[in-house]
Structures are given as C-alpha cells and as structure tokens.
Amino acid sequence: MQDGYDIGPLAQIPPGEGRNFSVGGTRIAVFHTQQGEVYATQPDCPHRRGPLADGLLGGTTLICPLHERAFDLRTGEEAGANCRILTYSAEVREGSVFVKV
Template sequence: MTDWIDIGALADVPSRGARCLTTPLGKIAIFRTADDRVFAIDDRCPHRGGPLSEGIVHGAQVTCPLHNWVFSLETGEAQGADAGAVRTYPLRLHDNRILIDAQTLRARSAA
C-alpha cells in the first residue's frame, strides 16, 4: 500500500521554479516545470552541496546555483561532462494538489 501525503497546491510552487520540503531526510526540493509537471529531488548538489531548489529551471532540468552542474529532474542524473546523481522521490499531482509518497520517505529514513 502506498500512502500519499498532500504537501501543497501546484500554485504554491512558481512555474519554472521550486520550493523546499522539510523532511526527516533533510530538505527535498519540489520543482514545477513550464508545462506544469512536478518533480522531487534531494535539495543538495552532490558536487559541493549547493541548494538545487535555488537553481534556474529549464525544461525538466535544473542548474545548480553554486557551480552550474545540471541535473535531470526526471532521473536525478548529472548532465553533460559531470558525473553524479541526486535521489528522486515519486510525486503525484491530483486535483492540482501535490502528493509525495510517504512510504519512500519512511523507507529511506529507516535505511
């Protein structure tokens, strides 16, 4: 069974922008693309810990504000010549509400 937690409205996240979610796992960045898809990834660049939620969002990618690493919001993989990845978390959009999978959060915080 999955249980989904309502974390807010789609409108709470700016288009081509992000907000943060405070969790037991640390900060998770919630992104909204220009075409209103939502993604969740760790808010911490594996390079030097930059807050990815503060980067520029383009397509389904974000550029880290500290040293310009680019990550796919879909896979969490670093793009281009850089190598690395951030964790992604399943999100669902239902009636313009954003839901996050609590089980994944719990599983990962227990791990």
C-alpha cells in the same frame, strides 16, 4: 502513485521554480515546470551543497545555482558526468502535490 505526503497546493510553487519542504522528516526540493509537471529531489547539490530549489529550471533540466552543474529531474543524472541526485515520486492530484519519500 497511490500513497504519498500531501505537501499542499501546486499554486505555492510558481511555474519554473522550486521550493524546499519537509516530508515525513526528510528535506526535499519540489519543482514545478513551465509545462505543469512536478518533480522532487534531494534539497542540496552533492558537490558544494548548493540549494537546488534556487537553481535554474528549463524543461526537466535543473542547473545548480553554485556551479552550474546540470541534472535531469526525471532521473537525477548529471549531464556529462557520473554523478546523480536522489529523486522522489511526485504528482498532482486535485490541485495538491503528493510526494512519496
């Protein structure tokens, strides 16, 4: 990814957690896995508008904090259902997180 918005240092998102950001006028959630990877998604669950950044993160699986629906951060697909969340390109460059929306 060559373009994208610099949302700041990766250190602002503890491993295994997510945080919300405004990127180019769009609200997103950015997740930092225990393995050091970063992923970006829409900020709210499509079912009950649960705040996804507050969900449980295990590997690349995100569990919604309101009703325990599981989403794959790589694809946005919900495990065992025909629902999905929007995903955005995200990467770390020189310690900063860049997201393309």
